[in-house]
Structure formats: C-alpha cells, structure tokens
Amino acid sequence: MITKFLTNVAVSFNPFSKLSKSTRIFLSLLPPDARSTMKIQAKLLPRASEESPKIAVTFKDGKVMELEPSKLSIKDLVEELDRHSRILRKKEDLGGN
Amino acid sequence: MPPSIFLTAAARTKLPNRTSISFRDACYFIETFVNGGQRCYASHSNPHSKTSIPPGSNQPPSHRPYNSRQTLLHRTYISLLRSTPLMVVFQHNNLRANELVAIRRDLKFAMANVDAQVAASQPAPIPDEDGNVPPQPRPVGEQVKIMVVNTELFSASLRVAEYLPKDSKVGSSSGPEAYDMTVQHRGSHPMEALLVGPVGVIQFPTVSPPHLLAVLNLLFPEKATFRKGTDPLFISGVSKMLLLGAKVDKVGGPTIDTGALKHITSLGDLVTLRGQLLGLMQSAGAGLVATLQSPVKALWVTMDGRRKMLDPESQKSAEEEGPSDPPAA
Numbered sequence: 001m002i003t004k005f006l007t008n009v010a011v012s013f014n015p016f017s018k019l020s021k022s023t024r025i026f027l028s029l030l031p032p033d034a035r036s037t038m039k040i041q042a043k044l045l046p047r048a049s050e051e052s053p054k055i056a057v058t059f060k061d062g063k064v065m066e067l068e069p070s071k072l073s074i075k076d077l078v079e080e081l082d083r084h085s086r087i088l089r090k091k092e093d094l095g096g097n
Numbered sequence: 098m099p100p101s102i103f104l105t106a107a108a109r110t111k112l113p114n115r116t117s118i119s120f121r122d123a124c125y126f127i128e129t130f131v132n133g134g135q136r137c138y139a140s141h142s143n144p145h146s147k148t149s150i151p152p153g154s155n156q157p158p159s160h161r162p163y164n165s166r167q168t169l170l171h172r173t174y175i176s177l178l179r180s181t182p183l184m185v186v187f188q189h190n191n192l193r194a195n196e197l198v199a200i201r202r203d204l205k206f207a208m209a210n211v212d213a214q215v216a217a218s219q220p221a222p223i224p225d226e227d228g229n230v231p232p233q234p235r236p237v238g239e240q241v242k243i244m245v246v247n248t249e250l251f252s253a254s255l256r257v258a259e260y261l262p263k264d265s266k267v268g269s270s271s272g273p274e275a276y277d278m279t280v281q282h283r284g285s286h287p288m289e290a291l292l293v294g295p296v297g298v299i300q301f302p303t304v305s306p307p308h309l310l311a312v313l314n315l316l317f318p319e320k321a322t323f324r325k326g327t328d329p330l331f332i333s334g335v336s337k338m339l340l341l342g343a344k345v346d347k348v349g350g351p352t353i354d355t356g357a358l359k360h361i362t363s364l365g366d367l368v369t370l371r372g373q374l375l376g377l378m379q380s381a382g383a384g385l386v387a388t389l390q391s392p393v394k395a396l397w398v399t400m401d402g403r404r405k406m407l408d409p410e411s412q413k414s415a416e417e418e419g420p421s422d423p424p425a426a
Contacts, residue, residue, distance in 0.1 A: 015188075015341040016290050016354065024188060024294045027339070032191040035336050042339055047354035 001029050001078045002085035003038070005060045012043035013053035019070035022077050023053040026069065029078070059084055157269030160276045170247055171271045174254035177244075182347050183301040185312065185358070186291045188339040189245070196334030201243055203331050204315065208238030211311045240302040241312065248292040255289065256282050258348050288352040291341045303367070304345065310362040313340070 011027060013020035027042060034040060045051055052070040055077070059065070063084060069077055161167040177184075189197075216236070224230050257275050260282040261267070267274040299312060317340040323332055343358045344350060353361075364370060 016287065016352075018290050021293045027188070028190045028294045030190060032193050032337075034191075035333065044339070044341070044355060046356055047342075 002082050002089065003029075003031055003034060005085045005088040006038045006057055006081075007060055008039045008056075008058035010041045010043075010056045011054065012045060012051070013069075014045040014047065014049050014051065016047045017053070020053040022072060022074040023055060023069045025074045026055060026077055029074075057081060059088060061088060158272040159269060160271060160273050167250060168271055170250045171254050171257075174246065174251050175258050175270050177298075177300060178255060178258040179348055181300045181302070182345065182350075183304045183309065184344045185299040185301075185309075186288070186341045186343060187297055187299065187317070188341055189295050189297050190337045190339070191295075192334055192337055193330075196330050196337075197243075197245075199328045199330040200316065200334045200338075203328065204241070204243060204312070207311050207315050208241050208308065211308050212236040212238035215305075215307060237301070237303055237305045237308050240300075241308060242300050243297055244300060245295075245297040246292075248294070248296050251296075252286075252289045252292045255286055255292075256280075259286055286352075288342075288344055291352070296341070304361065306362050306364050306366060309358070313359070313362060316340075 009030065011023055013023040015024070027040075030038075030040065052068065055067045055069050057065045057067070065081065065084065067077060067080060072080065156163055159168040159171075161171070192200075222230050222233060253276075256279045257270050260279045261270060261275055262278070265275075265278060267278070269275065299316075301308065316335055316338055318335070321332075321336065340355050340358075342352055342354050344352050345361075365373070
C-alpha cells in the first residue's frame, strides 16, 4: 500500500463485529513510522453498536476518500486507495521534485 | 536447455558425486526438477494422521506433528486459556522490536510500583514464635505479562478449551480426537472476532483492579500525556496499541468490551467484594426472616388474644377487677 500521500486517517470500528476485519488489517498495514507523517485516529465503538466500520482518508492534495470497509476486502480497500495515490505519485514524478 | 538447471536440481537433492545413482535418488532428482525445488509435502505427511506421536515416547498424541511449533503453541495457549482469569486483548500495529522491549520494561516497572503500593496497604505479615515470617504469595504484578499471539492457533486453542466436554475421554487436548470433537464450533466463540490481524494479550494471574487500572492507564491512556523523561520508544509504541476487549473467568467466562473492562477497575479487590457480598446477603437474610416471621407473629398475637378472651382463668382475673356476672360453670 502506498502511504506516502496520506495525511489523515480516521477509522471507527466495533472490534466484536466480523465486518471490521478489513479495517483492522488496514490499520496494521500503515508503516511503523506512520504516526510521524500522518494523523491517525482510531475510534472503537462499544460492543452493542450496530454501526458499520468506517475509514476516512485524506490525501496530500486535499481529497477525502470515505470507504465502506464492511463491503470491501482488504485487497479491494488497498486497491481503492492506491488508485489515487498512484495519480499523485505520477504528478510528483512529472513535477520533477 | 541450459545445464545449470540440472546442476541446481542435483545440488538441491544432494546427489553424491558419482556417475551412477540409485533408483531412489533418481526419483528424488526428477521430483525436484519437475517441482522446481519445491517438494510437495502434502503427499508425505497427512496433518490429520494419528501417527504423529514420537516413536518410543509417552508424549500425548497431537493433531499436528509432535515436534512442530504449532503443537507447542497450541499447548501453550490452551494452558494459558485454562489458567488465566483475566486476559486483555489488544492490537499492535507494526510495533518495532525495540518499542515492544520498551513497553515490556515500563510495564514491569509500573507493576512493581503497584505491587509496592498494594503491599503497603495490607497489614504486614506477623512472624511466628521463632521469628520466621510466613511465606507470602508471589506478587501479582510480577506475573503480568504481554504475549503476542498467533491468531489462528489461538482461536483453535480457544475452541478446544471452551467447547471440549469436560468428561470426554481424549488422550490430549492437542490431539486429533479433541480437534474432531470441537471443529464444528469454528467461529462461534465471541472472542474469535477479536482474533484478527496483529493481536497480543496481557495475562493477569488474578483479577486485580489496581493492577488492571495501572495497565490500562499506562498502555491505553485516553489522553496521551506522558511523564517527563519517558522513553520516546515507549511513547511511539503505545500510540500504536489499540485496546480491543478482554476475556475473564478462565474457561466458560464471558468476553467483555472496553467499557466493561473499565468498570472492573472501579471495583475493589476480591476481599472487599466478598465482604460487600456477605453484608448484602446477611441484610437480605435478616429481611427475609423478618418478612416470614411477621404473619406468624401476627397470628400468634391474635390467637393469644383470643385465648385470653376464652380462658376462664384470665376471665376470672378480669372479673375480679370489677363487679360482674358470676363465672360460667
């Protein structure tokens, strides 16, 4: 997963729900020094909560992507995020910085 | 075809340096060559076979090969599940090794502090006649440990620990019979939802609210404020840990969420709780006795009044007090 272009990650999930699997794996995919380059907020819902898990990611260009991880596998989730990251990377490469 | 492929295959099968080879070696050579060096183990060992007992040993049978890491971990986790009354489950996201070391070290110091506080609040042990201090139980804080678990094996062990009937005659909890008897419960325990991704547990030897409170404040603070001089590795490590839930009361106990876990910290220790329960039961008992007694008492008072009314002796005594009709014969 390309995490270079993420600035803000906000997730909320209920750990007792099987739907939150991809959200939790997504959190574990952020690199060890991610906390120094981006802001990560993880909110745990109480056990009785029926709310579905949520991921909201802000990119460097200001785009906010909100995903429904209960309907996506971790592979789809990463693919979805990388699609925009690759555009940003291409822009950066062409900018010649 | 370049000859190097043959040479690598020959090197992988460790063929002897001679021109003629045996039929068995030739078979190995072909197999290695065809599979590209990847030996296919499925045909060699069946994981469900009951023959995985070491030859000439009295080791109990195991579902996986007896000398595998899986068998070792399965046994470790089963004993952990059966003996730990409080297990806090957390997720660690890409902890570095030195961060985990820092967390373990700071946890040890914090637990030693709590142990000292608990020991100070309790009465000092009274030495006997010879001046010997009776042996004290090992402090709780010493036995609080962080353990990173293998989630798949942990859920397999959880299944056996929770769903294997107590009276079942199986040779070993890690054995094939135990597996077969519990495999239908796959995914049914509420704790299994927690066992996804990088997961660790903090094990407590008893449910001790002061120790639990210290652990939660140290490793899962609601507002990250650290003392001056805290190790930066510890701070970065703690920011990556997420409290998921806990399992209480050994086997058969419930899995609780963070809210219930925080509630446990507000309770007193076990001795205080027992005292409270005893007080509650005594007062309830007294109330029950009073309730049961009251109709009987009322009945007795009524009957006694009636007896006094009908009793000639008492009537006589009542007549003596004032002039009235002669007593009935």
